[in-house]
Amino acid sequence: MSGGKEHVEIPYQTKFGMVINLDKCTGCGACMVACMAENNVPVRYDESDKLRSITWMRVYKLTNGKPFPETDVCWLPRPCMHCEGNPAHGFSPCVSVCPAVATDYSRQTGIVSQIYTRCFGCRYCMGACPYKARYFNWWDPKWPDGMKQYLSPDVSCRMRGIVEKCSFCFHRYQRAMDKSFYQASQGGREDTRLLEEEYQTACAQACPAGAITFGDLLNPEHTVYKLIHATYKDKAFRILEKTLGTRPKVYYVSSKDWVEAAADNHTKKVAKAAPGGH
Amino acid sequence: MFPFIFEWEWDMAHYVFMGGLYYALGIVSLGVAYVVAKALIQTDQGHGHGDGHGEEHR
Amino acid sequence: MDITARIPQSVSRIGDALTPRFLVDADKALWPKGCERAPLWMFGMWLGPWLFLAAWGGIAAILCWGLALNQTNMNDYYGFAIWIWADLAVIALGGGAFFSGFLRYVAGKDKLKNIINYAVLIGFICYSSALLILGIDVGQPLRGWFIFWHANVHSMLTEVAFCLTCYFIVLTIEYAPLVLENRQLDRVPLFHKISHNFHEIMAVFAATGAFLSFFHQGSLGGVAGVLFGRPFAYREHIFIWPYTFFLFTWSAAAYGPCFTLLCTRIIEGITGKRLVSNDVYHLLGKIAGWMILTYFIAKTWDTVYWAMNTAPERGFHWREFYSDNAFYGVWILVVELLLGGIVPALLLVFKKTRENMFWLTVAVVLGVIGVSVNRWAMVLQVMAAPVMPFDQWALYYPSWQEVATTLLPVAYGVILISLSYRYLPVFPQERELGAGKAS
Numbered sequence: 001m002s003g004g005k006e007h008v009e010i011p012y013q014t015k016f017g018m019v020i021n022l023d024k025c026t027g028c029g030a031c032m033v034a035c036m037a038e039n040n041v042p043v044r045y046d047e048s049d050k051l052r053s054i055t056w057m058r059v060y061k062l063t064n065g066k067p068f069p070e071t072d073v074c075w076l077p078r079p080c081m082h083c084e085g086n087p088a089h090g091f092s093p094c095v096s097v098c099p100a101v102a103t104d105y106s107r108q109t110g111i112v113s114q115i116y117t118r119c120f121g122c123r124y125c126m127g128a129c130p131y132k133a134r135y136f137n138w139w140d141p142k143w144p145d146g147m148k149q150y151l152s153p154d155v156s157c158r159m160r161g162i163v164e165k166c167s168f169c170f171h172r173y174q175r176a177m178d179k180s181f182y183q184a185s186q187g188g189r190e191d192t193r194l195l196e197e198e199y200q201t202a203c204a205q206a207c208p209a210g211a212i213t214f215g216d217l218l219n220p221e222h223t224v225y226k227l228i229h230a231t232y233k234d235k236a237f238r239i240l241e242k243t244l245g246t247r248p249k250v251y252y253v254s255s256k257d258w259v260e261a262a263a264d265n266h267t268k269k270v271a272k273a274a275p276g277g278h
Numbered sequence: 279m280f281p282f283i284f285e286w287e288w289d290m291a292h293y294v295f296m297g298g299l300y301y302a303l304g305i306v307s308l309g310v311a312y313v314v315a316k317a318l319i320q321t322d323q324g325h326g327h328g329d330g331h332g333e334e335h336r
Numbered sequence: 337m338d339i340t341a342r343i344p345q346s347v348s349r350i351g352d353a354l355t356p357r358f359l360v361d362a363d364k365a366l367w368p369k370g371c372e373r374a375p376l377w378m379f380g381m382w383l384g385p386w387l388f389l390a391a392w393g394g395i396a397a398i399l400c401w402g403l404a405l406n407q408t409n410m411n412d413y414y415g416f417a418i419w420i421w422a423d424l425a426v427i428a429l430g431g432g433a434f435f436s437g438f439l440r441y442v443a444g445k446d447k448l449k450n451i452i453n454y455a456v457l458i459g460f461i462c463y464s465s466a467l468l469i470l471g472i473d474v475g476q477p478l479r480g481w482f483i484f485w486h487a488n489v490h491s492m493l494t495e496v497a498f499c500l501t502c503y504f505i506v507l508t509i510e511y512a513p514l515v516l517e518n519r520q521l522d523r524v525p526l527f528h529k530i531s532h533n534f535h536e537i538m539a540v541f542a543a544t545g546a547f548l549s550f551f552h553q554g555s556l557g558g559v560a561g562v563l564f565g566r567p568f569a570y571r572e573h574i575f576i577w578p579y580t581f582f583l584f585t586w587s588a589a590a591y592g593p594c595f596t597l598l599c600t601r602i603i604e605g606i607t608g609k610r611l612v613s614n615d616v617y618h619l620l621g622k623i624a625g626w627m628i629l630t631y632f633i634a635k636t637w638d639t640v641y642w643a644m645n646t647a648p649e650r651g652f653h654w655r656e657f658y659s660d661n662a663f664y665g666v667w668i669l670v671v672e673l674l675l676g677g678i679v680p681a682l683l684l685v686f687k688k689t690r691e692n693m694f695w696l697t698v699a700v701v702l703g704v705i706g707v708s709v710n711r712w713a714m715v716l717q718v719m720a721a722p723v724m725p726f727d728q729w730a731l732y733y734p735s736w737q738e739v740a741t742t743l744l745p746v747a748y749g750v751i752l753i754s755l756s757y758r759y760l761p762v763f764p765q766e767r768e769l770g771a772g773k774a775s
Contacts, residue, residue, distance in 0.1 A: 051411035051730065093564060093565035097493065097559075099494040100482040100486045101487075120475065120480060120483065121475020121476045124416075124491075124559070127415050127718065128566065132413065138406040160405075161404055161405065161474070162476060243651035244564060264725065265567075279485050279487050295494075298551070302544055309540050309544075310509060316529070317526055
């Protein structure tokens, strides 16, 4: 479903996305930690069962599968891809299948939302997502003693029995737009279009190696635009884009051919998972 | 589900889907109403047993 | 294998002596006219284990509702698991109700009037079970009404929910006259008239049921077929419907009657009575046979097209979906297409085997297995197979809570069939065929 009507007419369009330079990623996991802290992601006493732990941002460890000394390893951070999919068929794999419009595609920002109070936990979207970027709350959220004090008041905590996922830190977008609208109304800026530094995700800011760049893919002044259209023109790739046509908004860059080849399925596999991912 | 809910859009998808749904529901509810009303009238008029599809008539 | 005949007389005497007389009389007054039933104590003993099983399932369901779905072994890779398989399987098997109804009331196969009550009863059990399973399966059951209220008309699951609920209403309407024909209820003039009038216009409900079933059986197939992010499930479309839409409807119409016939064989075995005449078996078996044969051709074509075109276009060799582990091996295709497809089809199509009760029973058992395996693959294998090249296969086994809640509908089904058989005129031919033996 194309979703609810836009209540605020904004005279320009944005499409937020990421470029992740895999050559720079060290696999430290700072993006994951920042994401969890920023978005009030609950933790369990025992997090060893990775099939049930919630990691909006997950770092995969890839290997080229070759024996020593040709072994090569690459770390690949995977947030929600905020797929554009086919607008004629209801956008992303998940948005098109949600029976209760609990997840929607914003034509204004290109962000795939998740409405926690609407989701009733059928998990169809999880089955639809090829990136496994969606997580179910198998338990009521719990935090270690004292940690509740650190929860962000801008992000609602999720209850058990519903699905959640990366929102590109949407609350930060809302906060930035509030400020932008206010300043525009006071004559402090020409329009409400956000500057690159006004809206950044927690993972992009936390990455110590500067591997993650975030911004408006349609705005020529934003770094992500320059990276895709100039610096890495024709070299930036997206996962499963060529075969599935999901049109993700997360781009990757790598100098290693086998990593780029690993972004899509081929009859001959060029990479596989390695133990040790987060 | 209803036009007054904010997700509703007057488009072909809604016409076809909801049209089919309310068509089926309409037939079913009218059918039940007809059966019950007819039975009430017949009972009121004193028609008793003898014309039914009870077990003995099968 | 009449159970009553196997009970020693001394036990029978003790059972009779211990049953209060007024209960025996009250029970007997509810039996269909001219039909013999097993003594009440024996009936109680029969129900006992099933009630126990239902209670076990009930406790597991309460745990799932009360303590959330962490009671299951589902995980973020296996968002759909045994429940959804059971859900799809019972809906396919319950397809005997809509297809028999269609054949009886719309296509005019009058002979099927002798099995239609039972087909409706089985359908009612299957569909109420499916709704119950869905009520346990969703993470926030109290929000279940959102699927109606905030309906996304583009989602196959929305179509499933609407048509499933509507068709359950139709099945209730089709089952209601049978309940009202209970010997005592039928004495109430209003009830008698209602059930009579329902029969008069049953064709309208049967046609509506067939319409609704076409869409919900199909959209259950569509649930998997539209997943363009999951190449194992994805299929090309005709208009807005993927091939699986049509295959699911077709297979439910083909295999549903097999389950009806299987259940009839089972109840005849347990009661030791002939309840449905052979010509009904032969007619329904013949129709099911041709339906399975045509379905087999369509399904084989679909599988080959998927393996040669759809999967490779999405970067997969079809064998990759069957090669990681024995659990999801090629045996699934063999069981589904050969053992559960062409074998029962041929057994039912050829008159000689169809009219041999042994081979007919073998055919319907294989058919039930075949369609269940198909639904298994279209739910669990879809979840298990990784799509990202660097992702891994996931395996899963159900927790006891999942097993118990999956068995709950089985127990509920047995109990409802037992009660219906004992107190309602389910089989119109019972007296005509019967030797009057107790059961």
